[in-house]
Amino acid sequence: MKKQGRGIAGCMYSLTVMNAPNPCSAYVQMREDGSVNVQTGACDIGQGSNTVLAMMVAESLTVPFEKVSVYSADTSATPYDFGTLSSRVTYTGGRAVLAACEQVKGVLLEAAAKQLKTRPDRLSFKAGMIVDKYDAQKQLPVAAAAAISQFVHRKLPMGMGEFYPFNVPVDAQGHGEPADSYYYHATAVDVEVDTDTGVVEVKKLYTAVDCGKALNPMIVEGQLEGGAMQAVGWALREDMYPYGTGAEAESPDFNPNFRPINISDYAIATTLDTPEIHGAIVETHEGEGPFGAKAAGEICANSAAPAIVNAIHDAVGIWISDLPATPEKVLKLLRDQQS
Amino acid sequence: MKLTIRFKLNGKAVSAAITPEMTLLTVLKDVMLVNSVKRACVSGECGACTVIVDGKAMNACLILAMTIEDKNVETLENLGAPDRLHPLQKAFVEMGASQCGFCTPGFIMAAKAFLDENPDPTEEQIRVALSGNLCRCTGYVKPVKAVQQAIQEMKDIESGLTPVQAIQGAARIMQGHSAEELNIQIH
Amino acid sequence: MQYITYLKANTVEDAVGKLHGAGDNAVILAGGTDLLVGFNSHSVDPSTTIVYIGEIETIKAIKETEAELLVGSMVTTTQLAESPVIGRYAGALQQAAQESAGPQVRNRATIGGNIATASPAGDLITALYALDASVTVVGTSGSVRMKIGEIITGVKRTSLSKDQMITEIIIPKKSPGSESAFEKIGKRKAMTISAASAACQVTLSKDQKSIAEIKVAVGAAAPTVVFAHGVEDALRGRAIDDQLVKDVSKLAAEVINPITDQRATKWYRQEVVPVLVYNTIMKAISQVQKAGGVA
Numbered sequence: 001m002k003k004q005g006r007g008i009a010g011c012m013y014s015l016t017v018m019n020a021p022n023p024c025s026a027y028v029q030m031r032e033d034g035s036v037n038v039q040t041g042a043c044d045i046g047q048g049s050n051t052v053l054a055m056m057v058a059e060s061l062t063v064p065f066e067k068v069s070v071y072s073a074d075t076s077a078t079p080y081d082f083g084t085l086s087s088r089v090t091y092t093g094g095r096a097v098l099a100a101c102e103q104v105k106g107v108l109l110e111a112a113a114k115q116l117k118t119r120p121d122r123l124s125f126k127a128g129m130i131v132d133k134y135d136a137q138k139q140l141p142v143a144a145a146a147a148i149s150q151f152v153h154r155k156l157p158m159g160m161g162e163f164y165p166f167n168v169p170v171d172a173q174g175h176g177e178p179a180d181s182y183y184y185h186a187t188a189v190d191v192e193v194d195t196d197t198g199v200v201e202v203k204k205l206y207t208a209v210d211c212g213k214a215l216n217p218m219i220v221e222g223q224l225e226g227g228a229m230q231a232v233g234w235a236l237r238e239d240m241y242p243y244g245t246g247a248e249a250e251s252p253d254f255n256p257n258f259r260p261i262n263i264s265d266y267a268i269a270t271t272l273d274t275p276e277i278h279g280a281i282v283e284t285h286e287g288e289g290p291f292g293a294k295a296a297g298e299i300c301a302n303s304a305a306p307a308i309v310n311a312i313h314d315a316v317g318i319w320i321s322d323l324p325a326t327p328e329k330v331l332k333l334l335r336d337q338q339s
Numbered sequence: 340m341k342l343t344i345r346f347k348l349n350g351k352a353v354s355a356a357i358t359p360e361m362t363l364l365t366v367l368k369d370v371m372l373v374n375s376v377k378r379a380c381v382s383g384e385c386g387a388c389t390v391i392v393d394g395k396a397m398n399a400c401l402i403l404a405m406t407i408e409d410k411n412v413e414t415l416e417n418l419g420a421p422d423r424l425h426p427l428q429k430a431f432v433e434m435g436a437s438q439c440g441f442c443t444p445g446f447i448m449a450a451k452a453f454l455d456e457n458p459d460p461t462e463e464q465i466r467v468a469l470s471g472n473l474c475r476c477t478g479y480v481k482p483v484k485a486v487q488q489a490i491q492e493m494k495d496i497e498s499g500l501t502p503v504q505a506i507q508g509a510a511r512i513m514q515g516h517s518a519e520e521l522n523i524q525i526h
Numbered sequence: 527m528q529y530i531t532y533l534k535a536n537t538v539e540d541a542v543g544k545l546h547g548a549g550d551n552a553v554i555l556a557g558g559t560d561l562l563v564g565f566n567s568h569s570v571d572p573s574t575t576i577v578y579i580g581e582i583e584t585i586k587a588i589k590e591t592e593a594e595l596l597v598g599s600m601v602t603t604t605q606l607a608e609s610p611v612i613g614r615y616a617g618a619l620q621q622a623a624q625e626s627a628g629p630q631v632r633n634r635a636t637i638g639g640n641i642a643t644a645s646p647a648g649d650l651i652t653a654l655y656a657l658d659a660s661v662t663v664v665g666t667s668g669s670v671r672m673k674i675g676e677i678i679t680g681v682k683r684t685s686l687s688k689d690q691m692i693t694e695i696i697i698p699k700k701s702p703g704s705e706s707a708f709e710k711i712g713k714r715k716a717m718t719i720s721a722a723s724a725a726c727q728v729t730l731s732k733d734q735k736s737i738a739e740i741k742v743a744v745g746a747a748a749p750t751v752v753f754a755h756g757v758e759d760a761l762r763g764r765a766i767d768d769q770l771v772k773d774v775s776k777l778a779a780e781v782i783n784p785i786t787d788q789r790a791t792k793w794y795r796q797e798v799v800p801v802l803v804y805n806t807i808m809k810a811i812s813q814v815q816k817a818g819g820v821a
Contacts, residue, residue: 046439046476196801197711198794218435222477226438229478237713263384263473265788267713270628271466271479327711328794335797342532359532360570362562381566383559383631384717395604395633401562402634403555405532406578449629470716471628 034143
């Protein structure tokens with residue numbers, strides 16, 4: 001018999017690495033044609049940080065997105081970054097890149113002020129132009145300012161930015177502020193439990209993240225959907241366990257090993273195992289974040305498993321306390337419940 | 340003992356000096372230096388090495404290269420280039436259907452082989468056609484939508500465009516082009 | 527450096543001759559979806575002689591006679607999954623084909639290879655047992671026809687000698703009022719190796735009220751596919767009754783001899799096999815009834 005259940009769960013997660021220094025750095029240089037070269041150790045492993053960092057630079061220097069090139073994560077060529085972990089790349093990398101952009105802007109404003117015979121503090125960036133706030137006649141394309149600075153005033157428009165996320169390591173008494181900021185996520189699922197086989201199927205999944213400002217909503221959606229599907233896998237199918245038990249494990253020759261060793265048995269979801277996924281972006285503004293952004297990374301995979309466990313309980317009244325909720329475990333608990 | 344096999348790779352007659360135990364994956368990747376074909380599970384489980392052999396999607400890792408003699412092998416390289424993307428490639432770019440990108444060539448080749456035979460499938464049929472390709476990043480939502488968008492675009496191309504649509508299409512392609520040229524060159 | 531020997535056979539006779547010539551080192555290559563996994567994971571013995579049968583045109587088609595389906599051993603799983611003839615006369619085989627592996631493997635894997643590999647988890651085999659299939663085997667000593675159960679002798683073991691190859695699978699066309707069905711359970715819905723599977727063929731009486739004949743096969747729960755004769759005997763001649771089918775399906779647990787492995791425990795296989803048996807029987811019955819009156 002198939003029984004339906006619904007479950008929800010929510011969670012918070014630290015933004016940036018907890019209790020440890022975890023800086024990011026970046027070099028930004030504007031070329032004489034107005035194109036921008038960004039170098040940073042911040043590593044894009046597919047989450048889209050190169051895109052988002054390029055967007056930030058384009059926005060900061062008011063140049064077209066297409067003019068920005070990001071060279072990232074080459075340890076022999078790019079400046080330091082702590083790594084792609086703890087949902088820190090957009091936030092930390094963004095702050096580092098923007099800090100470098102501020103220096104570039106300073107150089108550009110100096111050159112523009114000399115060219116326009118005004119003061120740098122009267123100038124501002126506006127859609128690819130540097131404009132005198134009090135005299136609109138005085139304006140200069142950003143690219144021209146870059147060329148003039150480089151060739152006339154002998155000053156390259158470049159900057160080096162770094163950002164150390166704030167944290168106060170938690171002491172033995174538990175006092176401290178572990179991470180710079182925090183972000184939030186919630187999942188709601190509808191599941192169907194086959195009481196004859198123990199198979200649990202997630203039919204519908206709603207996933208929502210508070211990511212601060214969603215700098216690129218399509219990428220955030222991708223994170224939501226991918227995170228949800230990973231979490232469904234961890235909740236229902238994917239298991240890693242030490243191999244060898246009993247006498248075997250006590251043998252001096254025992255070599256602890258893990259199973260499964262191949263992806264036919266470590267069964268990640270296929271297209272046919274995917275529920276109907278609905279992602280929702282809950283935008284807030286993080287004052288410390290780049291353009292108000294926080295993150296949309298690991299947290300997207302965090303609350304689905306507890307939501308599924310809750311939904312299984314709602315459907316058939318059993319509590320799974322050991323993931324994944326394989327058909328076998330579900331069926332055993334159902335049998336125990338009957339007896 | 341080196342043997343010579345002759346086959347068609349992306350429409351061109353080619354030959355390669357190989358040893359008899361080599362798989363098609365090894366020949367494509369290490370002998371012919373075809374970059375799009377990915378080596379991952381090497382056991383037919385993930386679809387990252389999907390190529391089209393005589394019209395059918397297959398895992399290159401499970402094909403003994405000797406058996407490919409006189410056959411027609413198609414890889415992603417045959418579909419399009421950055422300045423003239425195939426509708427499937429364009430849709431994958433535009434829809435964000437590729438995150439880390441490792442599975443993407445396999446997905447596109449599996450989708451192409453399927454669409455060549457079934458130009459107007461349901462979502463369920465698309466999902467079945469892509470069920471041999473694993474992706475860890477996307478949750479499959481955007482890849483499936485990208486295939487649907489590509490189908491729509493291929494239909495538009497087939498049905499012929501009005502001048503206005505053609506200009507709109509060209510503008511879309513130009514946007515895709517400049518985004519591709521780019522913005523983000525990863526080195 | 528020594529390499530394996532690769533030989534391409536153009537006809538069945540050519541293949542048999544080459545197999546005979548290669549002696550104990552001979553290995554038949556059909557679709558390669560099992561063989562190549564082995565090649566990729568450990569180094570291949572250089573004395574191996576591969577005889578490739580994939581270009582033999584005579585064994586690539588699905589044909590029908592008045593009473594039988596004749597399936598060439600190089601017919602791919604995709605062909606089985608898409609063939610209307612297979613759908614009409616061997617539903618269980620078509621369902622097994624559709625649910626096996628993924629599209630890329632289905633395009634390559636063959637029915638002959640599935641039998642010769644003799645994995646207890648082979649989905650096509652379970653269906654072939656229920657469909658009462660026979661196999662034509664050709665070797666230097668001639669051609670023999672045997673039941674599928676006679677060719678598979680154990681886990682990955684067959685009665686085939688080194689110079690024999692499977693050329694054809696013969697499936698009796700189902701009689702009117704009869705349908706077959708297949709069901710499996712695994713870790714996911716595609717690309718999954720069965721933790722357990724069941725297939726059955728049910729023939730209803732003329733009035734469609736009782737079960738005239740039934741065959742039930744269970745896969746991945748013993749060294750080979752096994753028939754659940756107890757279930758068959760308890761249902762043959764009985765009126766259709768959901769509760770009765772459910773109760774007697776439990777008898778299937780008695781004939782199986784499952785192991786605990788990475789796909790499921792012995793306990794789970796014992797629990798779930800009766801469910802699969804029940805589901806397939808009810809599915810087959812409802813298909814007969816849906817097909818309407820007896821022809």
